[in-house]
Every structure is written in structure tokens, then in C-alpha cells.
Amino acid sequence: MDYKQFTSADKEAFDRDGYVILKKFFSAEEVEAIYGTSRNDNIISQKSFDFNDSKGMRTKLALWYTPQDDVYGMYSRCQRMVRAVEMILGGTVAHYHSKLMQKEPKVGGAWEWHQDYGYWYNNGFLFPDMVSVMLALTSATVENGCLQVLKGSHKMGRIEHGITGQQVGASMEKVNEALKRMELVYVELEPGDTLFFHCNVLHRSEANLSEHSRWSLISAYNLVSNRSYKDEPASHYTPVSMVSDEAILQVKTQGIAASADFLTPEVDNKFKETITQ
Numbered sequence: 001m002d003y004k005q006f007t008s009a010d011k012e013a014f015d016r017d018g019y020v021i022l023k024k025f026f027s028a029e030e031v032e033a034i035y036g037t038s039r040n041d042n043i044i045s046q047k048s049f050d051f052n053d054s055k056g057m058r059t060k061l062a063l064w065y066t067p068q069d070d071v072y073g074m075y076s077r078c079q080r081m082v083r084a085v086e087m088i089l090g091g092t093v094a095h096y097h098s099k100l101m102q103k104e105p106k107v108g109g110a111w112e113w114h115q116d117y118g119y120w121y122n123n124g125f126l127f128p129d130m131v132s133v134m135l136a137l138t139s140a141t142v143e144n145g146c147l148q149v150l151k152g153s154h155k156m157g158r159i160e161h162g163i164t165g166q167q168v169g170a171s172m173e174k175v176n177e178a179l180k181r182m183e184l185v186y187v188e189l190e191p192g193d194t195l196f197f198h199c200n201v202l203h204r205s206e207a208n209l210s211e212h213s214r215w216s217l218i219s220a221y222n223l224v225s226n227r228s229y230k231d232e233p234a235s236h237y238t239p240v241s242m243v244s245d246e247a248i249l250q251v252k253t254q255g256i257a258a259s260a261d262f263l264t265p266e267v268d269n270k271f272k273e274t275i276t277q
């Protein structure tokens with residue numbers, strides 16, 4: 001089977017705008033494999049925790065560092081993904097972490113304006129050679145609190161971040177000025193559509209007040225040369241062990257192992273920085 005590939009035109013758009021959307025980068029069958037598995041994955045539900053927004057709404061999420069041989073790991077490690085991220089970052093890439101974001105109907109929380117590098121910088125990464133890739137497992141719409149990005153804002157460089165509620169957000173003085181000059185884009189996605197976004201692009205999302213879940217699987221990558229000087233799990237400088245594009249459908253219903261290196265917020269006191277959002 002032919003799989004859609006990330007092109008040099010996609011890379012140009014990413015460099016210009018700080019993000020690019022690849023429609024149907026993963027097929028309906030692949031999304032069914034990942035979403036169907038995650039919906040019934042007891043380990044994922046055991047390892048998920050709530051992350052509260054400033055109004056007490058909450059997003060459920062599970063986060064792990066080393067990509068495994070399960071259906072989620074195959075997403076993070078498959079060839080079209082690794083090649084795309086190599087093109088974006090311009091070198092050999094490592095997987096920083098992945099998370100399954102479960103923004104449930106009526107309760108799914110908001111995320112304040114932030115840059116992912118606003119947090120990751122505090123985790124010891126000197127360079128913003130980092131990128132996130134979000135796969136929509138369900139439709140993401142304005143109604144269910146889809147991601148919003150400020151187009152071109154990655155060019156501002158890193159902005160100071162401070163605590164807003166339980167979350168850490170970007171300086172609102174800078175965000176408010178940035179909002180006057182750049183276009184705010186609601187990233188509406190169909191299942192299978194995939195958003196690549198720069199670690200310095202400003203983004204946020206509103207609460208999910210709708211009847212529909214918004215679930216996404218997000219993998220973050222780093223250049224292996226951008227090794228943290230802090231005590232981060234080794235996955236962040238270990239080259240991704242690439243698998244074929246067929247791998248998702250080959251493992252299909254394989255859920256995550258309980259032994260995966262999950263982030264546990266109770267023990268990990270640098271949670272606020274890691275959670276990337």
C-alpha cells in the first residue's frame with residue numbers, strides 16, 4: 001500500500017506558519033486500530049490522570065517516554081512519521097514522549113496559551129529543536145475544543161511562562177500583542193488528519209462543552225544532538241527505532257504494556273514543566 005508522505009512543500013508551510021496539517025496522514029483503518037485499542041486499554045485508563053484547568057474542568061491523559069511495540073508505538077515509530085520529523089528538525093530524531101489526550105464531553109478542560117518549549121526549556125533542552133505531532137482519533141471541532149494556533153508565532157522565539165491556575169501559560173502581555181498581529185487558526189481535524197506543530201508556536205484550546213469526545217495521540221520529538229543536561233528519560237536522545245508503515249495494522253489491537261515508562265504526576269514533581277501541553 002502507498003502511504004501519504006510529508007513533502008518539501010509541507011516543510012515550507014511548517015517553516016512559514018509554525019504548523020502544517022496533513023489530511024488523512026493515517027488511514028481510517030489505522031485510526032480504528034489506534035482508537036479502538038485505546039478505548040479498551042485498561043493500562044491506559046489505569047495510568048491516565050486528570051489535568052485541571054483554571055475553571056476546574058479536566059483533561060484525562062496518559063503520558064509515556066519510550067515508544068513501545070504496541071499500536072501507539074508504531075504510530076510514533078513508523079517510517080512516514082520518522083521521515084517527516086527528520087525533515088522538520090533536519091537530523092536524526094529521538095522520541096521525547098507521547099500522550100493520549102482524552103478530552104471528554106462536557107468535562108474536557110481548556111489549555112492556556114503556551115508554547116511547548118516554554119516548559120521543555122526548563123527540562124534542560126537548550127535548543128528548540130523539538131516538534132509535536134497530533135493525530136486526531138475523533139473529529140476535532142470548534143465545539144469540542146479543538147486546538148487553536150497563532151500562525152507564525154514560532155518566529156517570536158521563546159516567551160516567558162508563568163503559572164495560570166494549575167497550568168503554566170505564556171505571558172499574556174505578549175500573547176495579547178501577538179493576537180493583534182497574527183492569525184488565530186482553529187485546527188479542525190477529521191480522524192486521521194495529523195497536525196505537526198513547532199515547539200515555539202503559541203497554542204491553546206477551549207473546554208469541551210459538546211456531546212462529543214475529542215481524543216488525540218500526540219508524539220513529541222527531539223533532535224538526538226539536543227540532549228537535555230537534566231535527568232530526562234533516555235528516550236529523548238535515543239534515535240527512534242523505525243518500523244515500516246505497515247506496522248500499525250500489523251499489531252492492530254496491541255495495547256500498551258504496564259511496564260512502559262509512564263509519567264506519574266504524584267512522583268514526578270517537574271510535571272508542570274513536562275506537561276507540554
Ligand SMILES: O=C(O)CCC(=O)C(=O)O
Nearest residue numbers: 101111116205218276277
Ligand atoms: O490538545 C489540547 O487541547 C492541548 C494539547 C497541547 O497543548 C499539546 O499537546 O502540546
Ligand SMILES: [Fe+2]
Nearest residue numbers: 115116276277
Ligand atoms: Fe502544548
